[in-house]
Amino acid sequence: MKNNFSHFLASLIAVPVGLIFWVLSSNIFDIHLFLDVLVGIGGFGASYLPTQQIFHKKHLDKYKLTNSEYKYIKEQLNQADEQIKRLRSSYMNIRTIKDAKMIYEINRIIKTIISSVEEEPRKFYRGQQFFHSNLESAVNTIEKYLYLYKMPGKSKQERMQLHETRLSLLELKRTLQSNLSHMNASSYDDLDVERELIKRNADRSKKRQALLTNKLDKEKINLKKDQAKEYVYRGDKNGE
Structure with missing residues (x-):
């Protein structure tokens, strides 16, 4: 891109x-x-x-893009880069290992999606939900969750709300993974096509090899028969 x-x-x-x-x-x-x-x-x-x-x-x-499509996708990628910067700036508020792991995994999925679109811009159209809503929702929720989590003196209800928010983030991580899978669906289809071509070529190669082997075996058998006939012919001739 x-x-x-x-x-x-x-x-x-x-x-x-x-x-x-x-x-x-x-x-x-x-x-x-x-x-x-x-x-x-x-x-x-x-x-x-x-x-x-x-x-x-x-x-x-x-x-296979028009100039207007290219500019639009580039603009969306620039906005996504800004969201990633916001996400990185919130790392200092992480307080637990489990939150660090969860946010790291979310960030990894987000970066993978963006990199996929940078490499193949047309994938943007299969991931518009990510760029238009899921990315911003993830960053906003993580920012607020981490900010509130580090606040002291939380009530039981507030801790419960934070727990529910964390469960929502885990669900959001699955949604982002689904976005990535949907974007890569065509690539997997192409991979299946290539795999099928490799399989067919391998089968053809095996058949050609088998035909060649059978041909060589027949030639060897015919050669042995000719040699046997020649031996018998020479034996009869010497017997005379």
Whole structure:
């Protein structure tokens, strides 16, 4: 999803072009130094922008996305990154090992979902519930839960509410795992297709090997028969 590579390639082409424009302007056209710099910058821009657009278009074609879809998904990923930063900042309020384990697992699932969309942006459409509601709900609940958990002098009812909240977080963790599984469903389907192709190719290879073995065995048998006939023929000839 990160399109830094197209910017890098465009810069790789535009920088030499800008330098060439600057050298030509300063040595051939012999105009003012400030104007030489402007010409160099203009040459850089004139080569960078179309080159970057070409590589960006290839990037979009690779993921089968329109430019508006790309911008929207990128915006959602940026918002998700902000949510992760909020989640990390709440780590200092963790007070128990079991809470640390639970939040670590939730964070791991969240990061995996985001990484999956960064690698294959079209998976975003299979995980919209995560980006539109589940992620923010998880971060908000964890923040409030950890903040209230560290408060001293809690009543029995407050401790019960915190316990119920923790159970809700465990349920939310299962929901996030379900989001991840749903997003990866197509990848598992592709894996099944590849596995079936491997199995078929292996079966074909075995059949070809079996046919070749049978052919060789028949040739060996025929060769032995020919040798036996030749031996008998020679024996009869010597007997004469």
